[in-house]
Amino acid sequence: MTPADTNRDRSKTEQKLVEAVGRVLARDGFERCGVNAVAREAKVDKVLIYRYFAGMPGLLKTYGESSNFWPTQAEILGEERQVLRLPQGERLEAIVMAILEALRKRPQTLTIMAWELVQRNPLTESLAQVRESWSRELTQEASLHPGASPEQAEDAVALANLVVAGLQYLLLRARTVSEYGGLSLQDDAGWQRIRRAIRLLGQGLENVMPEDTA
Amino acid sequence: MTPADTNRDRSKTEQKLVEAVGRVLARDGFERCGVNAVAREAKVDKVLIYRYFAGMPGLLKTYGESSNFWPTQAEILGEERQVLRLPQGERLEAIVMAILEALRKRPQTLTIMAWELVQRNPLTESLAQVRESWSRELTQEASLHPGASPEQAEDAVALANLVVAGLQYLLLRARTVSEYGGLSLQDDAGWQRIRRAIRLLGQGLENVMPEDTA
DNA sequence: TTAACGTGTCACCATACAGTGACAATACGG
DNA sequence: CCGTATTGTCACTGTATGGTGACACGTTAA
Numbered sequence: 001m002t003p004a005d006t007n008r009d010r011s012k013t014e015q016k017l018v019e020a021v022g023r024v025l026a027r028d029g030f031e032r033c034g035v036n037a038v039a040r041e042a043k044v045d046k047v048l049i050y051r052y053f054a055g056m057p058g059l060l061k062t063y064g065e066s067s068n069f070w071p072t073q074a075e076i077l078g079e080e081r082q083v084l085r086l087p088q089g090e091r092l093e094a095i096v097m098a099i100l101e102a103l104r105k106r107p108q109t110l111t112i113m114a115w116e117l118v119q120r121n122p123l124t125e126s127l128a129q130v131r132e133s134w135s136r137e138l139t140q141e142a143s144l145h146p147g148a149s150p151e152q153a154e155d156a157v158a159l160a161n162l163v164v165a166g167l168q169y170l171l172l173r174a175r176t177v178s179e180y181g182g183l184s185l186q187d188d189a190g191w192q193r194i195r196r197a198i199r200l201l202g203q204g205l206e207n208v209m210p211e212d213t214a
Numbered sequence: 215m216t217p218a219d220t221n222r223d224r225s226k227t228e229q230k231l232v233e234a235v236g237r238v239l240a241r242d243g244f245e246r247c248g249v250n251a252v253a254r255e256a257k258v259d260k261v262l263i264y265r266y267f268a269g270m271p272g273l274l275k276t277y278g279e280s281s282n283f284w285p286t287q288a289e290i291l292g293e294e295r296q297v298l299r300l301p302q303g304e305r306l307e308a309i310v311m312a313i314l315e316a317l318r319k320r321p322q323t324l325t326i327m328a329w330e331l332v333q334r335n336p337l338t339e340s341l342a343q344v345r346e347s348w349s350r351e352l353t354q355e356a357s358l359h360p361g362a363s364p365e366q367a368e369d370a371v372a373l374a375n376l377v378v379a380g381l382q383y384l385l386l387r388a389r390t391v392s393e394y395g396g397l398s399l400q401d402d403a404g405w406q407r408i409r410r411a412i413r414l415l416g417q418g419l420e421n422v423m424p425e426d427t428a
Numbered sequence: 429t430t431a432a433c434g435t436g437t438c439a440c441c442a443t444a445c446a447g448t449g450a451c452a453a454t455a456c457g458g
Numbered sequence: 459c460c461g462t463a464t465t466g467t468c469a470c471t472g473t474a475t476g477g478t479g480a481c482a483c484g485t486t487a488a
Binding site: 029030031114115116117118119120128132135136139151152154155156157158159161162163164165166167168169170172173175176177179180181182183193194196197198199200201203204205207208 | 243244245328329330331332333334342346349350353365366368369370371372373375376377378379380381382383384386387389390391393394395396397407408410411412413414415417418419421422
């Protein structure tokens with residue numbers, strides 16, 4: 001009657017390990033997410049990481065594929081893509097704000113994005129690829145091509161991406177620091193200000209690049 | 215005649231250590247920047263880190279204070295603050311671009327900024343404080359208050375900060391990844407596109423918030 | 429000359445880590 | 459029933475780390 005009762009279940013063990021990765025990652029960060037720590041967290045022997053996942057990189061990879069790190073198109077554009085029918089400025093604002101909210105809901109994604117900036121590994125690598133294709137699709141869907149010149153359209157896309165990049169940066173900073181450039185990152189008031197800034201951007205774009213139907 | 219010839223020089227040893235921190239940081243990143251590694255790099259016994267700096271945190275702190283991590287106001291605004299005399303849109307563009315260039319010149323600052331997003335420590339802490347006061351000063355100097363309402367002025371400042379945040383994020387990403395949202399981060403063409411995006415922003419702001427003198 | 433101090437060297441401890449080999453316990457197929 | 463493969467446990471190596479105590483060398487002042 002040893003404590004090996006119902007333990008003999010490989011898939012269950014694998015799942016335990018994958019979930020443990022998530023917890024360790026969220027609690028202690030990427031740095032402390034090694035074979036020993038994960039095995040401890042999962043209450044499982046570390047050798048099984050080597051057997052079932054061929055080591056930590058493999059485990060990280062399957063973890064990355066298992067969870068829903070990145071928002072879907074539906075989450076950003078709405079189930080029926082209502083957002084796309086908005087006029088250009090409001091559309092930009094809505095999309096950017098949706099991205100912001102989607103990311104705020106995913107602390108683990110943020111953790112990994114932060115680590116992406118510091119070191120490469122299988123997980124950050126694959127996540128980067130996913131995001132690239134994701135953003136390409138989204139840009140196409142959102143189709144910020146007004147009646148203006150194609151160069152201006154390109155610039156507008158670049159500007160939108162730049163702002164999204166800024167949002168991501170602020171989200172990352174918010175995890176450890178309370179303000180940035182006078183913007184408060186902890187309370188809702190700060191994020192409201194950011195929202196207004198984005199609205200201002202939308203208005204500015206409307207003026208410089210009037211929509212063809214307008 | 216032991217190899218203790220001219221080695222007995224505390225200040226020189228301290229300097230060696232501080233410089234070694236910079237090299238290790240740039241080459242191996244923050245993660246590998248421990249007592250052993252730095253001592254090895256400096257060809258100095260690690261115990262001296264404890265004696266002279268009371269441990270690694272102290273050494274990191276003095277390193278942070280020693281180097282010119284952050285650009286000066288002059289570097290951004292020009293020696294005679296010519297930039298301030300530009301019309302609002304161009305002013306914004308010029309300042310943001312100057313910040314971009316100043317940061318591109320400081321790879322070590324970028325490394326540390328990346329680590330700031332991942333973990334706190336004395337170095338990142340003090341650097342964050344420096345940057346906050348720096349950005350406050352700069353915002354005041356640049357004085358983006360047009361004839362529009364004070365709320366809009368606030369929003370404009372927030373938007374500018376958001377864009378700067380985006381630039382910083384792209385700079386950090388450029389170190390490990392070649393593109394972001396379709397923006398190429400390696401060649402100059404990509405950065406040109408970003409520049410045009412910023413110009414577009416400046417134009418947009420001009421329209422929404424006309425200057426009082428205009 | 430001698431005693432105290434600053435500087436640097438060395439050996440050592442405890443700890444944590446990644447990774448591996450040997451073995452016990454259980455399940456499964458013949 | 460027995461043999462084999464799977465699952466899990468355990469003990470171990472080697473290496474790296476942060477940190478400390480003891481000592482050797484050189485300088486300086488009494």
